[in-house]
Amino acid sequence: MENDVYLYFSDDITAVKASTATADQDVTVADGAPFVNMPVSAITVAQAAGGEGWLHNGMAKLTMDAAHNDGSADVHLFGTHYGTVADDQANIEISPYAISYAEGTGDGDLHLQTVAEDAVYGVTQSSTAGENGFKLTLLKPYAADQALVKAASTLLNIEAVDAANTLLTFPPTTGDTGAQDKVTITHGSNKHHLVAEAIADVICDPRNQGKMVKFADAFNEKYFGDNAAGMTTVTFAIDAA
Numbered sequence: 001m002e003n004d005v006y007l008y009f010s011d012d013i014t015a016v017k018a019s020t021a022t023a024d025q026d027v028t029v030a031d032g033a034p035f036v037n038m039p040v041s042a043i044t045v046a047q048a049a050g051g052e053g054w055l056h057n058g059m060a061k062l063t064m065d066a067a068h069n070d071g072s073a074d075v076h077l078f079g080t081h082y083g084t085v086a087d088d089q090a091n092i093e094i095s096p097y098a099i100s101y102a103e104g105t106g107d108g109d110l111h112l113q114t115v116a117e118d119a120v121y122g123v124t125q126s127s128t129a130g131e132n133g134f135k136l137t138l139l140k141p142y143a144a145d146q147a148l149v150k151a152a153s154t155l156l157n158i159e160a161v162d163a164a165n166t167l168l169t170f171p172p173t174t175g176d177t178g179a180q181d182k183v184t185i186t187h188g189s190n191k192h193h194l195v196a197e198a199i200a201d202v203i204c205d206p207r208n209q210g211k212m213v214k215f216a217d218a219f220n221e222k223y224f225g226d227n228a229a230g231m232t233t234v235t236f237a238i239d240a241a
Contacts, residue, residue, distance in 0.1 A: 003209040005152040005202055009183050012218035012233040013146055015138040019110075023129040027062065027110040027136075034138045034146070038108030043101040045113065055096035058139055062099060062110060064092040065133035068126050076131070077115045077124035094134075097121040110136070141219055145236050148173075148183065149212060152203045156180070160192040168199075172239045182237040185216055188230030195229045 013034045020028045031037050043053035054060070069075045069087040078085045081095055098113045098121040113122040125132045141147035150170045157169040165186050172179040187195055202213050202224060215224045218234040 005208045005210075006212040007150050007152055007155075007199070007202065007215045008147070008212050008217060009150075009215060009234050009236070010141050010147040010217045010219035011145065011236060012221075013138070013141075015219070017136050017138075019134040019136065021129045021132045023125065023127050023132065025112045025114060025125055027112065027132075027134045028104070028107050029110070029136045030107045034143075035108070035136070036143055036145075038103055039101070039142075040103050041101075042103065043099065045100045048097055048100050048113075049118075051097070053096065053101070055099055055101070059142055060136055060138050062094045062096075063135050063137065064094060064123070065135065066090045067092055068128070068131040074126045074128040074131065076126050077122075079115050079118060079120045079122045081121050082123075094123055095121040098123060110134075145238055146219070148181065148236060148238070150181070150183075152199070155199070158192075158196050158199070163189045166192045166195045174239055176239055179239040179241060180237075182240050183216075184235045184237070185229075185231050186233040186235075191229040195231065198224050198229060201225065 015034055017029050017032065017035055022028065029035065029038060039054055041054055043055065047053050067076050067085045067087060067089045069085055082092065085092065094112065098118055100111045102109050112125065114124040115122040154170050155168060156171065159167040161167050161184065165184055168183040170181045172181050185195055202208055202215060213224065214222060216231050216234045223231045
């Protein structure tokens with residue numbers, strides 16, 4: 001409905017996944033939270049160089065744990081984009097211009113252009129596998145069970161589950177008979193009424209009509225208003241009986 005208010009919720013998932021360490025140009029990340037299944041959309045070298053793909057679009061970022069640059073024979077090499085990189089410098093963000101991608105079986109392979117291939121954005125990995133540690137960090141929810149938007153007019157019930165949890169129930173996204181979409185919000189002890197009051201404030205404010213309001217964005221740890229209820233986490237049960 002045009003004048004409805006739309007409530008946004010996101011899960012407080014762990015956003016970081018470590019890679020395997022290999023002595024080549026591949027950075028392999030296994031399936032598993034937060035990347036329940038690694039993205040199926042490939043990124044070719046040409047697409048990466050052209051600013052295309054889900055890394056350029058801000059879904060995730062790849063960082064090197066620490067640079068190995070001590071003057072030995074197994075050091076990392078960096079393109080000019082990275083400036084002067086010191087030995088053991090931590091959390092170096094790899095430019096998406098240097099990263100192509102292909103889904104594997106139970107994982108995904110991010111392939112880095114070497115400095116010889118791309119003198120600006122390339123990164124040549126160390127010949128010692130143990131030096132090549134990376135992390136892929138999810139920057140925004142992408143899976144169905146990581147974020148949810150619901151029209152406030154479809155809210156069916158607000159229920160106190162226990163002292164620290166309030167359950168919001170909505171009709172199922174799929175329309176399945178007998179199923180419901182459930183959002184559980186964890187908050188301060190016995191502050192269910194403050195969660196309900198915050199929802200009422202969102203719905204009753206005419207300035208919110210036709211808009212989406214981030215009510216409980218646990219992924220970014222942002223909650224509506226002054227968060228008087230002390231909301232801390234959000235979990236989903238989609239199409240639950």
